[in-house]
Amino acid sequence: AQSVTQPDIHITVSEGASLELRCNYSYGATPYLFWYVQSPGQGLQLLLKYFSGDTLVQGIKGFEAEFKRSQSSFNLRKPSVHWSDAAEYFCAVDPLSTDSWGKFQFGAGTQVVVTP
Amino acid sequence: DTGVSQDPRHKITKRGQNVTFRCDPISEHNRLYWYRQTLGQGPEFLTYFQNEAQLEKSRLLSDRFSAERPKGSFSTLEIQRTEQGDSAMYLCASSPTGAENYGYTFGSGTRLTVV
Numbered sequence: 001a002q003s004v005t006q007p008d009i010h011i012t013v014s015e016g017a018s019l020e021l022r023c024n025y026s027y028g029a030t031p032y033l034f035w036y037v038q039s040p041g042q043g044l045q046l047l048l049k050y051f052s053g054d055t056l057v058q059g060i061k062g063f064e065a066e067f068k069r070s071q072s073s074f075n076l077r078k079p080s081v082h083w084s085d086a087a088e089y090f091c092a093v094d095p096l097s098t099d100s101w102g103k104f105q106f107g108a109g110t111q112v113v114v115t116p
Numbered sequence: 117d118t119g120v121s122q123d124p125r126h127k128i129t130k131r132g133q134n135v136t137f138r139c140d141p142i143s144e145h146n147r148l149y150w151y152r153q154t155l156g157q158g159p160e161f162l163t164y165f166q167n168e169a170q171l172e173k174s175r176l177l178s179d180r181f182s183a184e185r186p187k188g189s190f191s192t193l194e195i196q197r198t199e200q201g202d203s204a205m206y207l208c209a210s211s212p213t214g215a216e217n218y219g220y221t222f223g224s225g226t227r228l229t230v231v
Binding site: 004032034036041042043044049051090092103104105108109 | 147222
Protein backbone atom coordinates (compact mmCIF):
# COMPACT_ATOMS: atom_id res chain seq x y z
CA ALA A 1 0.00 0.00 0.00
CA GLN A 2 1.13 3.56 -0.66
CA SER A 3 2.34 5.20 2.51
CA VAL A 4 4.52 7.81 4.16
CA THR A 5 6.29 6.70 7.32
CA GLN A 6 7.99 8.79 9.94
CA PRO A 7 9.49 6.15 12.24
CA ASP A 8 10.21 8.49 15.14
CA ILE A 9 7.17 9.83 16.96
CA HIS A 10 9.24 11.89 19.40
CA ILE A 11 12.85 13.10 19.43
CA THR A 12 14.63 15.01 22.19
CA VAL A 13 17.75 16.91 21.25
CA SER A 14 20.03 19.32 23.11
CA GLU A 15 20.33 22.87 21.87
CA GLY A 16 23.32 23.11 19.57
CA ALA A 17 23.29 19.42 18.71
CA SER A 18 22.51 18.04 15.28
CA LEU A 19 19.08 16.77 14.31
CA GLU A 20 17.97 14.19 11.77
CA LEU A 21 14.34 13.27 11.12
CA ARG A 22 13.53 10.23 9.04
CA CYS A 23 10.94 9.85 6.31
CA ASN A 24 10.31 6.81 4.15
CA TYR A 25 7.75 6.49 1.40
CA SER A 26 6.25 3.63 -0.49
CA TYR A 27 5.07 4.56 -3.98
CA GLY A 28 5.54 3.06 -7.41
CA ALA A 29 7.34 6.06 -8.86
CA THR A 30 9.38 8.80 -7.20
CA PRO A 31 6.88 11.32 -5.88
CA TYR A 32 7.36 14.96 -5.09
CA LEU A 33 8.60 15.25 -1.50
CA PHE A 34 8.10 17.96 1.11
CA TRP A 35 8.92 18.75 4.72
CA TYR A 36 6.64 20.98 6.78
CA VAL A 37 6.94 22.31 10.33
CA GLN A 38 4.03 23.04 12.66
CA SER A 39 4.21 25.07 15.86
CA PRO A 40 1.49 24.47 18.49
CA GLY A 41 -1.90 25.71 17.38
CA GLN A 42 -0.59 26.86 14.02
CA GLY A 43 -0.79 25.76 10.42
CA LEU A 44 2.03 24.07 8.57
CA GLN A 45 4.97 25.96 7.12
CA LEU A 46 6.97 24.63 4.18
CA LEU A 47 10.63 23.99 5.00
CA LEU A 48 11.81 22.54 1.70
CA LYS A 49 10.79 20.39 -1.25
CA TYR A 50 12.28 17.98 -3.76
CA PHE A 51 11.06 17.45 -7.29
CA SER A 52 14.12 16.24 -9.19
CA GLY A 53 17.80 16.94 -9.75
CA ASP A 54 20.31 17.51 -6.95
CA THR A 55 19.43 15.08 -4.19
CA LEU A 56 20.51 17.45 -1.40
CA VAL A 57 18.08 20.31 -1.04
CA GLN A 58 18.38 23.37 1.13
CA GLY A 59 15.46 24.92 2.90
CA ILE A 60 14.59 27.69 5.27
CA LYS A 61 15.77 28.01 8.88
CA GLY A 62 19.01 26.17 8.15
CA PHE A 63 17.36 22.85 7.28
CA GLU A 64 18.41 20.52 4.50
CA ALA A 65 17.13 17.18 3.26
CA GLU A 66 18.62 14.36 1.24
CA PHE A 67 16.68 12.25 -1.21
CA LYS A 68 17.88 8.65 -1.53
CA ARG A 69 16.06 6.76 -4.23
CA SER A 70 17.54 3.39 -3.28
CA GLN A 71 16.19 3.73 0.25
CA SER A 72 12.95 5.53 -0.65
CA SER A 73 13.90 8.08 1.95
CA PHE A 74 13.90 11.84 2.33
CA ASN A 75 15.51 12.63 5.68
CA LEU A 76 15.59 16.11 7.15
CA ARG A 77 18.69 17.44 8.90
CA LYS A 78 19.93 20.47 10.77
CA PRO A 79 23.52 20.76 11.95
CA SER A 80 22.80 22.78 15.10
CA VAL A 81 19.34 23.13 16.56
CA HIS A 82 17.98 26.19 18.30
CA TRP A 83 15.33 26.24 20.98
CA SER A 84 12.94 27.74 18.43
CA ASP A 85 13.16 24.53 16.38
CA ALA A 86 10.96 22.75 18.92
CA ALA A 87 7.86 21.85 16.92
CA GLU A 88 6.23 19.03 15.03
CA TYR A 89 7.65 18.08 11.66
CA PHE A 90 5.72 16.43 8.86
CA CYS A 91 6.96 14.70 5.76
CA ALA A 92 4.54 14.91 2.84
CA VAL A 93 4.33 13.26 -0.54
CA ASP A 94 2.58 14.15 -3.76
CA PRO A 95 2.28 10.77 -5.49
CA LEU A 96 1.88 12.43 -8.90
CA SER A 97 -1.00 10.11 -9.60
CA THR A 98 -3.16 11.09 -12.56
CA ASP A 99 -6.26 10.72 -10.42
CA SER A 100 -4.98 12.48 -7.28
CA TRP A 101 -4.43 15.99 -8.62
CA GLY A 102 -1.91 17.28 -6.14
CA LYS A 103 -3.45 15.50 -3.17
CA PHE A 104 -0.69 15.18 -0.60
CA GLN A 105 -0.26 12.34 1.84
CA PHE A 106 1.31 13.24 5.16
CA GLY A 107 3.27 11.21 7.65
CA ALA A 108 2.11 11.06 11.26
CA GLY A 109 4.73 13.60 12.31
CA THR A 110 7.76 13.74 14.58
CA GLN A 111 7.61 15.88 17.70
CA VAL A 112 10.95 17.57 18.41
CA VAL A 113 11.79 18.73 21.91
CA VAL A 114 14.87 20.89 22.44
CA THR A 115 16.53 20.86 25.85
CA PRO A 116 18.91 23.54 27.17
CA ASP B 117 0.11 38.82 -0.46
CA THR B 118 -1.24 38.04 2.99
CA GLY B 119 -1.06 34.27 2.67
CA VAL B 120 -3.93 31.90 3.36
CA SER B 121 -6.46 33.16 5.89
CA GLN B 122 -8.87 31.03 7.88
CA ASP B 123 -11.73 32.19 10.02
CA PRO B 124 -12.52 31.61 12.80
CA ARG B 125 -9.35 30.44 14.52
CA HIS B 126 -11.32 28.65 17.20
CA LYS B 127 -14.90 27.42 17.37
CA ILE B 128 -16.64 25.76 20.28
CA THR B 129 -20.06 24.38 19.49
CA LYS B 130 -22.62 22.12 21.05
CA ARG B 131 -23.25 18.72 19.58
CA GLY B 132 -25.92 18.88 16.91
CA GLN B 133 -25.24 22.46 15.87
CA ASN B 134 -24.07 23.50 12.42
CA VAL B 135 -20.77 25.28 11.89
CA THR B 136 -19.19 26.98 8.89
CA PHE B 137 -15.53 27.78 8.33
CA ARG B 138 -14.07 30.12 5.78
CA CYS B 139 -10.80 30.02 3.88
CA ASP B 140 -9.33 32.81 1.75
CA PRO B 141 -6.51 31.41 -0.39
CA ILE B 142 -3.63 33.25 -1.99
CA SER B 143 -5.32 35.12 -4.81
CA GLU B 144 -3.33 33.69 -7.69
CA HIS B 145 -3.64 30.08 -6.50
CA ASN B 146 -6.30 28.17 -8.37
CA ARG B 147 -6.19 25.03 -6.24
CA LEU B 148 -7.66 24.94 -2.75
CA TYR B 149 -7.58 22.03 -0.33
CA TRP B 150 -9.25 21.17 2.96
CA TYR B 151 -7.55 18.83 5.41
CA ARG B 152 -8.45 17.64 8.89
CA GLN B 153 -5.90 17.04 11.61
CA THR B 154 -6.52 15.29 14.89
CA LEU B 155 -4.18 15.31 17.85
CA GLY B 156 -0.93 13.47 17.18
CA GLN B 157 -1.71 12.82 13.54
CA GLY B 158 -0.76 14.27 10.22
CA PRO B 159 -3.33 16.12 8.12
CA GLU B 160 -5.87 13.97 6.29
CA PHE B 161 -7.29 15.01 2.95
CA LEU B 162 -10.96 16.02 2.89
CA THR B 163 -11.63 17.72 -0.43
CA TYR B 164 -10.16 20.02 -3.03
CA PHE B 165 -11.13 22.55 -5.68
CA GLN B 166 -9.64 23.57 -8.97
CA ASN B 167 -11.05 27.08 -9.37
CA GLU B 168 -14.75 26.70 -8.49
CA ALA B 169 -15.00 23.00 -9.33
CA GLN B 170 -14.89 20.50 -6.47
CA LEU B 171 -12.88 17.69 -8.00
CA GLU B 172 -12.58 15.15 -5.22
CA LYS B 173 -14.07 14.33 -1.84
CA SER B 174 -12.58 11.93 0.63
CA ARG B 175 -14.58 9.04 2.03
CA LEU B 176 -13.87 10.72 5.39
CA LEU B 177 -16.42 13.34 4.41
CA SER B 178 -19.86 12.16 5.44
CA ASP B 179 -23.04 13.69 4.07
CA ARG B 180 -22.94 16.12 6.98
CA PHE B 181 -19.94 17.88 5.40
CA SER B 182 -20.20 20.21 2.45
CA ALA B 183 -17.72 22.55 0.86
CA GLU B 184 -18.08 25.29 -1.69
CA ARG B 185 -15.84 27.66 -3.55
CA PRO B 186 -18.08 30.12 -5.36
CA LYS B 187 -16.41 32.05 -8.16
CA GLY B 188 -13.15 30.25 -7.48
CA SER B 189 -12.13 32.60 -4.69
CA PHE B 190 -12.77 31.91 -1.00
CA SER B 191 -14.10 28.57 0.19
CA THR B 192 -16.41 27.49 2.97
CA LEU B 193 -16.61 24.19 4.79
CA GLU B 194 -19.87 23.46 6.58
CA ILE B 195 -20.50 20.70 9.07
CA GLN B 196 -24.12 19.98 9.89
CA ARG B 197 -25.32 18.28 13.06
CA THR B 198 -21.84 18.25 14.59
CA GLU B 199 -20.65 15.24 16.56
CA GLN B 200 -17.90 14.98 19.14
CA GLY B 201 -15.82 13.04 16.64
CA ASP B 202 -15.72 16.14 14.44
CA SER B 203 -13.48 17.87 16.98
CA ALA B 204 -10.23 18.55 15.14
CA MET B 205 -8.12 21.19 13.45
CA TYR B 206 -9.44 22.01 9.98
CA LEU B 207 -6.69 23.21 7.69
CA CYS B 208 -7.02 24.98 4.39
CA ALA B 209 -4.21 25.13 1.85
CA SER B 210 -3.84 26.63 -1.58
CA SER B 211 -1.43 25.88 -4.38
CA PRO B 212 -0.55 27.14 -7.80
CA THR B 213 -0.47 24.66 -10.64
CA GLY B 214 2.79 25.91 -12.09
CA ALA B 215 5.83 23.74 -11.43
CA GLU B 216 8.14 26.44 -10.17
CA ASN B 217 6.19 27.37 -7.07
CA TYR B 218 4.29 24.14 -6.65
CA GLY B 219 3.39 23.18 -3.12
CA TYR B 220 0.86 23.93 -0.45
CA THR B 221 0.63 27.15 1.52
CA PHE B 222 -1.40 26.47 4.64
CA GLY B 223 -3.56 28.75 6.69
CA SER B 224 -3.37 28.77 10.48
CA GLY B 225 -6.33 26.44 10.76
CA THR B 226 -9.66 26.44 12.56
CA ARG B 227 -9.74 24.49 15.80
CA LEU B 228 -13.21 22.97 16.30
CA THR B 229 -14.30 21.67 19.66
CA VAL B 230 -17.68 19.94 19.90
CA VAL B 231 -19.03 19.69 23.44
